[in-house]
Amino acid sequence: MTAPARTTVAAPTRRSPTISSSRKAMNNVMLGLCVAATALTLAVLAWIFGYVLIQGARHVNLAFFTNLPAPVGEPDGGFLNALVGTAIMVGVASAIAIPIGVFAGIYLAEFGVGWLAWTVRFVNDTLNATPSIVAGLFAYTLIVLETHRFSAFAGSVALAVLMIPTITRTTEEMIRLVPRALREGALALGVPEWGMTLQIVLPAAASGVVTGIMLAVARVSGETAALLFTAFNNRFLSASLNEPMSSVPVQVYTYAIAPYEDWHHQAWAGALVLVTLVACFSAAVRLATRNRHQSLT
Amino acid sequence: MKMRASHLTVRYGAKVAIKDVSIDIHANQVLALIGPSGCGKSTFLRSLNRMNDTVPGVSVTGQVQLDGEPIYGPEVDAVLVRRRVGMVFQKSNPFPKSIFENVAYGLRVGGLRERGAVADRVEQALRHAALWDEVKDRLHESGLGLSGGQQQRLCIARALAVEPEVLLMDEPASALDPIATAKVEELVSDLRDQLTIVIVTHNMQQAARVSQRTGFFYMGKLVEVGETTQIFTRPKERETEDYITGRFG
Ligand SMILES: Nc1ncnc2c1ncn2[C@@H]1O[C@H](COP(=O)(O)OP(=O)(O)O)[C@@H](O)[C@H]1O
Ligand SMILES: [Mg+2]
Numbered sequence: 001m002t003a004p005a006r007t008t009v010a011a012p013t014r015r016s017p018t019i020s021s022s023r024k025a026m027n028n029v030m031l032g033l034c035v036a037a038t039a040l041t042l043a044v045l046a047w048i049f050g051y052v053l054i055q056g057a058r059h060v061n062l063a064f065f066t067n068l069p070a071p072v073g074e075p076d077g078g079f080l081n082a083l084v085g086t087a088i089m090v091g092v093a094s095a096i097a098i099p100i101g102v103f104a105g106i107y108l109a110e111f112g113v114g115w116l117a118w119t120v121r122f123v124n125d126t127l128n129a130t131p132s133i134v135a136g137l138f139a140y141t142l143i144v145l146e147t148h149r150f151s152a153f154a155g156s157v158a159l160a161v162l163m164i165p166t167i168t169r170t171t172e173e174m175i176r177l178v179p180r181a182l183r184e185g186a187l188a189l190g191v192p193e194w195g196m197t198l199q200i201v202l203p204a205a206a207s208g209v210v211t212g213i214m215l216a217v218a219r220v221s222g223e224t225a226a227l228l229f230t231a232f233n234n235r236f237l238s239a240s241l242n243e244p245m246s247s248v249p250v251q252v253y254t255y256a257i258a259p260y261e262d263w264h265h266q267a268w269a270g271a272l273v274l275v276t277l278v279a280c281f282s283a284a285v286r287l288a289t290r291n292r293h294q295s296l297t
Numbered sequence: 298m299k300m301r302a303s304h305l306t307v308r309y310g311a312k313v314a315i316k317d318v319s320i321d322i323h324a325n326q327v328l329a330l331i332g333p334s335g336c337g338k339s340t341f342l343r344s345l346n347r348m349n350d351t352v353p354g355v356s357v358t359g360q361v362q363l364d365g366e367p368i369y370g371p372e373v374d375a376v377l378v379r380r381r382v383g384m385v386f387q388k389s390n391p392f393p394k395s396i397f398e399n400v401a402y403g404l405r406v407g408g409l410r411e412r413g414a415v416a417d418r419v420e421q422a423l424r425h426a427a428l429w430d431e432v433k434d435r436l437h438e439s440g441l442g443l444s445g446g447q448q449q450r451l452c453i454a455r456a457l458a459v460e461p462e463v464l465l466m467d468e469p470a471s472a473l474d475p476i477a478t479a480k481v482e483e484l485v486s487d488l489r490d491q492l493t494i495v496i497v498t499h500n501m502q503q504a505a506r507v508s509q510r511t512g513f514f515y516m517g518k519l520v521e522v523g524e525t526t527q528i529f530t531r532p533k534e535r536e537t538e539d540y541i542t543g544r545f546g
Contacts, residue, residue, distance in 0.1 A: 179390075181386060181388060181390040182390055182392065182393075183351075184348065184351070184384075184386065184390070185386065185390040185391075185392065185452070185455075186392070186402075187348065187351055187379060188346065188348060188379055188383060188384035188386075188456070189379065189380070189383070189402070189403035189406065189455065189456070189459055190376050190377065190378075190379040190380030190381075190403070190406065190407070190459065191376070191402075191403070191406050192376050195406060199402070199406075200392055200402075203393065203394075204392075204393045
């Protein structure tokens with residue numbers, strides 16, 4: 001009785017070194033691939049940023065921030081109009097997209113069954129995969145053609161259309177992560193469901209929702225195609241939503257394809273400033289909205 | 298008589314969780330509910346404040362009365378029922394807010410706005426829950442930074458702050474160490490003067506220590522309910538006796 005039992009025990013032990021060594025080898029291969037992929041991603045990122053830094057840093061100066069564009073050949077031209085334009089349009093787009101996206105996300109997470117929710121999700125996913133130029137075309141048809149002028153408002157609407165799907169999706173997912181126990185804790189106090197959602201669930205999901213918003217803001221801050229034929233461009237400083245408005249990416253684009261050396265320099269400077277500003281803004285918002293009670297996400 | 302359940306049956310979809318349960322809950326007493334796990338204790342408890350309404354697919358038949366008024370019915374607002382019948386859960390679930398805000402939140406929802414009054418009630422509730430001395434110097438730190446036992450007492454304070462008439466406790470000490478458990482038990486005994494308590498426990502010594510009446514659930518049915526001393530010394534039903542003498546469960 002003992003002898004056969006021993007062999008059945010011994011068989012796997014004899015084989016297991018090979019199993020475990022081949023498994024180890026597989027582990028190492030997979031780990032190596034992951035490390036390589038990460039390194040490649042970081043290298044590309046470092047390369048892009050390094051290149052922009054090298055090309056742009058020399059041409060970033062105070063005038064770049066405080067002056068309007070100068071005619072070709074004149075020194076000390078700046079991007080003031082474009083910086084202000086980007087701030088305004090991204091701001092207006094956020095004011096439109098954040099409430100819509102957050103509430104749509106809440107709707108999907110809390111009441112997300114049935115044909116209406118299915119439709120909202122489908123439209124949202126489609127919108128998410130839509131090229132930005134289509135968002136521009138949408139705002140162009142809806143606003144520019146109707147009002148017969150390029151305008152900052154049309155540009156903002158195009159950007160908002162691009163922001164909404166990202167915000168909706170992240171909000172939905174973050175809200176779904178909030179544990180049922182937390183919801184029941186609120187309901188048991190005699191809190192109505194809407195109060196529970198807005199006062200307990202949404203704050204608990206806040207840092208994730210903010211991350212989604214930041215992703216959307218970062219994405220549209222560099223958006224060019226959607227603005228080309230909506231906000232167009234403006235050589236002058238303008239704060240009117242009814243006028244064409246400049247933006248950093250469009251100005252970079254305009255300068256980059258122009259045949260002038262000093263405009264090329266300014267385009268690089270613009271690219272560098274845009275990347276840096278977006279990074280700083282994201283970091284600042286993350287820091288400011290960090291939830292010190294966060295237990296999830 | 299504070300509450301009365303009559304012929305209460307609760308189903309999850311087609312599955313019957315509790316069947317034809319009738320029980321009287323006396324004012325200013327602690328009623329303990331015991332029974333093996335899965336026998337429907339939580340389901341019954343959660344039907345006393347209409348917490349089950351929030352679970353999809355639930356159906357409730359029969360009636361529960363609070364001070365003689367039915368709590369099920371188209372004209373009854375479940376939110377108002379839950380303000381009068383509070384609940385503490387098995388696993389502590391403080392909100393991701395400060396200790397102070399955890400307790401103050403329900404008060405504000407209930408309409409109390411004046412800052413001094415809110416602060417007074419928060420202190421009072423924390424004292425009631427025997428937590429005040431441990432947290433009075435860090436009221437504005439996160440409730441999630443507390444130990445497990447403190448978190449559970451915070452949840453009790455949160456429930457007490459809104460001054461419910463009945464407090465439902467679903468195995469409130471099952472995740473706590475013996476010292477924290479003793480504190481919660483002491484609390485339950487002290488609170489009886491002010492409100493009516495229904496406590497679910499799988500710990501029979503605990504039921505014997507804190508309750509005046511005990512109900513024994515088995516397979517979705519209320520087998521027996523009576524004075525705690527009677528249930529533990531002279532149970533009428535065979536199943537009760539088997540359970541309390543440890544022959545099953
Ligand atoms: N949300 C639910 N959906 C479906 N079945 C459930 C749900 N909650 C509990 N049940 C079932 O109802 C029965 C009673 O559960 P419960 O009231 O939690 O028992 P206890 O608290 O005594 O352990 C169990 O068989 C359980 O599987
Ligand atoms: Mg239970």
